[in-house]
């Protein structure tokens with residue numbers, strides 16, 4: 232028998248926050264966590280056990296062959312406002328960006344509590360408030376510089392990306408144990424906005440990040456069934472697109488669609504986390520710096536081709552990934568960025584993708600043009616089966632790049648991006664533009680995982696010496712010195728950069744590549760000072 236555990240909210244619950252943190256909404260999140268928290272913990276344990284097996288031995292699962300071989304099943308037909316998804320804009324649900332995303336001309340806006348959001352309590356709760364305000368028609372505002380933000384007539388369909396299964400939300404506790412951040416973000420949005428979305432002829436739609444297996448998709452499906460029943464929403468109303476952004480999930484795309492088939496809205500190629508997953512799970516190989524590992528690398532092509540083939544075979548959308556350049560104010564650099572995005576989107580639409588992502592309103596038109604040219608008046612190209620594509624386990628895993636030597640520029644860039652991004656994240660910004668590129672949790676994870684890998688392997692530099700922890704720490708110190716000496720850091724940023732450096736130093740010194748930087752960073756700096764491992768038993772007896 233379960234004892235009545237105390238529910239505590241350790242974050243601010245005042246002012247407008249009370250509109251989100253209502254007793255009913257909290258009850259709903261708590262009910263979700265009580266029902267599914269233990270399974271989440273078991274699946275996180277399973278991830279760790281699986282990581283101990285050599286990635287090179289990964290293969291398509293024998294136990295689910297029957298699902299892959301069965302030609303007869305399809306996912307639910309797309310709902311009307313998720314039929315044409317040729318351009319989707321992503322970004323954190325910060326107030327100004329919410330208005331700008333809603334006015335961007337994209338077909339879909341993915342409001343992101345994940346890679347693009349630093350999960351401070353304020354960001355999470357104001358994000359929920361902004362979504363609610365947007366649906367209530369109350370999001371308009373005037374900025375402190377007098378600029379007015381007003382939402383136009385035609386709005387994109389809204390999808391929400393909750394945080395991944397690995398993260399806790401430490402500000403809401405059941406008997407002292409933090410609830411799952413995924414269930415918190417999902418539950419709060421569904422509770423406050425699900426019916427509002429239905430009333431405007433849309434629905435509660437989600438993006439699901441960082442899944443590592445079809446069992447995690449099954450957990451989400453069970454969460455959807457439970458949540459719909461509890462809120463009196465018809466089964467199958469919720470729709471969700473799963474990001475394929477881990478190497479293990481790439482082997483289970485069919486199974487993931489199958490598990491979610493009554494709620495599925497296809498798959499997305501989460502290319503940046505996918506690359507990160509490859510680096511951290513392949514200590515046996517060394518990749519060159521991320522600028523050289525493009526989408527045309529054979530293993531990246533194998534994964535995206537398989538994703539399109541799998542989706543179209545099952546009647547589902549295949550959505551492309553993020554070209555991480557952001558438009559510059561310098562016209563030459565801006566043109567170069569647009570050309571790069573155009574080229575990337577052309578490859579995707581040619582391969583069969585039904586739509587793609589952009590990170591900035593200035594890129595919507597370019598992506599739209601490319602898809603318009605190809606799709607014309609068709610809303611998508613799901614009918615285009617890619618039976619010509621045959622991808623083997625060896626192709627998915629073949630990350631060999633020949634002999635790799637890292638340049639000093641590449642090393643210093645990785646150090647600089649990792650340091651600056653982590654400092655921004657600790658300061659509450661989950662996405663920033665650095666050197667003309669969009670940097671978020673996924674792209675920054677690549678930098679720090681590559682640094683770890685180069686150190687672990689003693690990878691040669693192109694000037695003769697191997698990469699060592701000492702060399703990377705020196706570059707970290709020098710980067711920080713340049714920032715301090717040029718007066719770029721005020722007292723607060725000096726503090727954040729100091730914390731970022733400490734965190735990176737710890738992560739880069741681990742014997743095995745740490746799973747995520749966001750988890751220890753959150754537990755140390757954002758979780759209200761109480762470390763709650765994600766593995767803590769979910770249900771107190």
Ligand SMILES: CC(=O)SCCNC(=O)CCNC(=O)[C@H](O)C(C)(C)COP(=O)(O)OP(=O)(O)OC[C@H]1O[C@@H](n2cnc3c(N)ncnc32)[C@H](O)[C@@H]1OP(=O)(O)O
Nearest residue numbers: 321322328331332346347503553590591662663664669673
């Ligand atoms: C790997 C992945 O997971 S990708 C998906 C997750 N990542 C993201 O979603 C990143 C989204 N993008 C961003 O956050 C931003 O574009 C950044 C941080 C990279 C750059 O933002 P800025 O430095 O503000 O860019 P810039 O100054 O060019 O912005 C111009 C205007 O566009 C707005 N804008 C920029 N990006 C976005 C966006 N994604 N959504 C809405 N508005 C945006 C800015 O708010 C700004 O508005 P204003 O003119 O009213 O002040």
Ligand SMILES: O=CC(=O)O
Nearest residue numbers: 501502503504673
């Ligand atoms: O979430 C998207 C990615 O590329 O990572």
Ligand SMILES: [Mg+2]
Nearest residue numbers: 346501504673
């Ligand atoms: Mg990602």
